[in-house]
Amino acid sequence: MVVFSLAAAIGLSLAGQLRISREDADHRRFEQFSDDALSRVESRLELHLSLLYATRAFLAVEGTDLPVGDFRRYVAGIDIAERYAGIQGIGYAPIAAAGNDAATSDALAARYGRTVKVWPETTDQAQRTPITLLEPQDERNKAALGYDMFSDPVRRAAMEAAAKSGKPVASGPVRLVQEIDENRQFGFLVYLPVAPAGADASADPGADAGAGPGADAATGTAPGRPQGFVYAAFRIGDMLTAALFERPLLPIHVEVFDGAARPENMIFDSDESVSTNGPDYVAERRIDVAGRSWLLRISPTARFERWSSGHQSALLSALVLVLALALALLTLVQARRLEAVAALNREGERSLAQKDLLLREMNHRIKNSIARVLSIARQTARRSTDLDDFVERYSARLQAMSAAQEMLTRSKWSRAELRELLAAELDQVFGEDRHDYTLDGPALEVDETAAQALGLTFHEIATNAMKYGALSDPDGSLSVKWRKEADDVVIDWRETGGTKPDLAAARPGFGTRLIDMTIRGELRGSIERMVEGDLFAILIRFPFVDRPQQRPQPVPGARL
Structure with missing residues (x-):
């Protein structure tokens, strides 16, 4: 019994250490997958933000009143659908006084050859930011032309922050006006201020976004303030799916929260179910999305291959017990042999x-x-x-x-x-x-x-x-x-x-x-x-x- 207990204790301890080491290896692999997922989202966001900077540079050269055909050719050359999955469209929204809706509507009709009005018809703000350029002109984006984004408090907060910092700023989760079919999902927008010709958009970062002393009567903007915003509209599900589930596929399930991890803050939930085979790994990663904090909660899926299989540990434990029993039996046989020799000596x-x-x-x-x-x-x-x-x-x-x-x-x-x-x-x-x-x-x-x-x-x-x-x-x-x-x-x-x-x-x-x-x-x-x-x-x-x-x-x- 002593030999069996000692051998079994040593063997089971080794089996347990092996199980622990494999579980630790699984956990490290899962952490690597989580870091990889974070890196993919960050890379995708940096690529999209670079597109906004490139568009602002293009408008600075061509002017914001360029023909729509030139802007359309520019966006078509970027190939948004293939290289920038998740972007619903890229466009420009000037800052205009709230009383110039008729002039803005006439300019839009002349540019696109059809009736386009600024909407909503009324606003409680002193200025508007109607969408005057938006490509590609698919059915979704056609519905968004003329929309005054400044009338929405979530979008307005992002534009005000961008105007103050002169840097790209993301809005909170919103329902894009392009969501005109049943396949709806959360979206967000990133705004990059466009400075007036010959001015720097970040020259006066502390100025108020609204009209102030010395404001221009036509635009409602203060001197040195941006004349408008280059922006990109993102469908969150499309963007994160393109970022997280490109080849090679990661065996992870991802939930994304805008801010704290509360049910009401969830903006994305991947389709794959969480694995129930093995320890409940959960990794959380914070990511800065143009000044806004998102939380990624990551869990393994059934495709996550675990090295710490319970069957392997059970098989090893059974083998250890069999070996311990065999060793105990050999010891018992040897002891009986020694007893027989001693008895033979006594008989002699x-x-x-x-x-x-x-x-x-x-x-x-x-x-x-x-x-x-x-x-x-x-x-x-x-x-x-x-x-x-x-x-x-x-x-x-x-x-x-x-x-x-x-x-x-x-x-x-x-x-x-x-x-x-x-x-x-x-x-x-x-x-x-x-x-x-x-x-x-x-x-x-x-x-x-x-x-x-x-x-x-x-x-x-x-x-x-x-x-x-x-x-x-x-x-x-x-x-x-x-x-x-x-x-x-x-x-x-x-x-x-x-x-x-x-x-x-x-x-x-x-x-x-x-x-x-x-x-x-x-x-x-x-x-x-x-x-x-x-x-x-x-x-x-x-x-x-x-x-x-x-x-x-x-x-x-x-x-x-």
């Missing part, structure tokens, strides 16, 4: 310990067998009348001892009756001719584990009884009783006579330790030794198993 050590125990047990049994053989020889010699009698009796006892040992080995103690087991082992140790001991107890079968453990135990304590205990003394006696108490088997071994062990001071020998380990470890029982006068008793208790079962594991910690 245990096998060596068991081998050592078996060797020591074999050595002890060989010594005991030799002691039994010598004991049988001594007992046989004491009771033999001559050498032939000794050889006969001695050979028979050795054969009996060998047969008993072979019987125990062959049976493997898989299931044994306790009395037969005890009698066979005592006969093997003491000899078949010696019966100075008593056995008393009910018929009771023990399983393989108990048979092997008890056989070893009986052999050890019987050998000790023969070598040091009651049966080493001709007057000694041995009594073995057994009984079943609840779920336990109790064996009471009692010796009278012979040498008694010093249980408090004597150091346990191998045989004693082997007996204790066998009873406590193999049978999970208990063994008690006690000495009372001429009596030496051993009390053995262990759980009784009625049916054959697997051999119980030794009690942990049992050692010789």
Whole structure:
């Protein structure tokens, strides 16, 4: 789990950093597109303003009363439709006194060969700026001839600002008078003052645009003031569409506001819908439109290709988790392998310990067998009348001892009756001719584990009884009783006579330790030794198993 958690954390962190870096790259690309859009609009506006300056220079040379054909050829040479998309027309509007409407209308009729009147018919201003030149003369622009732009407060404010500064000034959003069909859109106008012949339009930037002291009676303008305005009428939608969506196309959606970004100030909204796939990028750019501030709010569209794809991050995260899981599994396999090696080492050590125990047990049994053989020889010699009698009796006892040992080995103690087991082992140790001991107890079968453990135990304590205990003394006696108490088997071994062990001071020998380990470890029982006068008793208790079962594991910690 630690390896998986660490690997997954590192991998997911890297995946997250990659996602963040790609999102940052997307945001920078979007900002570049936004800057590109702003640059396109600015370039388009500069191109249009240069056209106004060129037209003013043309009128300064040719005069404002030039024949309409000359102005028409000039505008046709500019090729407005192809090079200046968005301009509805370019023209000239002189500043005239409000009472000269009839003269202005006659001049317009003479210039265009048809009746053209100044409109609207009435005005509350002291002067007018009727449109006297406007090209190209399509149906839209024909409808605008004679229109007094000074009568409209929005247009008037722009003309007054242009008159004061001597520079191009854009009006606020208006409905152009050329909007005579259903395809209507917002427009605006840019005015550039035209100075009187031999004068500078910006000579008196602080003068009032209206008639003042010393004003000319015919025009209503003050000395040094402009005699009129070169202007261009723009359809905002056409101009911004031409600027923003020229080739190569930008994957952006644009909203344009005149001033603050409020719904009532929106003057343009591109047709493409905003993308909903990914972060909500919004860029805002301010642009100066001939002295007027526009706000461009730019958002990405569905054509904006994002590098920070959620599918890529999800796929990378899934791959990271799979790799982390694989690494964790490899670590787990390696850990299991190390555990197996350690377990194998422990098993090897245990096998060596068991081998050592078996060797020591074999050595002890060989010594005991030799002691039994010598004991049988001594007992046989004491009771033999001559050498032939000794050889006969001695050979028979050795054969009996060998047969008993072979019987125990062959049976493997898989299931044994306790009395037969005890009698066979005592006969093997003491000899078949010696019966100075008593056995008393009910018929009771023990399983393989108990048979092997008890056989070893009986052999050890019987050998000790023969070598040091009651049966080493001709007057000694041995009594073995057994009984079943609840779920336990109790064996009471009692010796009278012979040498008694010093249980408090004597150091346990191998045989004693082997007996204790066998009873406590193999049978999970208990063994008690006690000495009372001429009596030496051993009390053995262990759980009784009625049916054959697997051999119980030794009690942990049992050692010789």
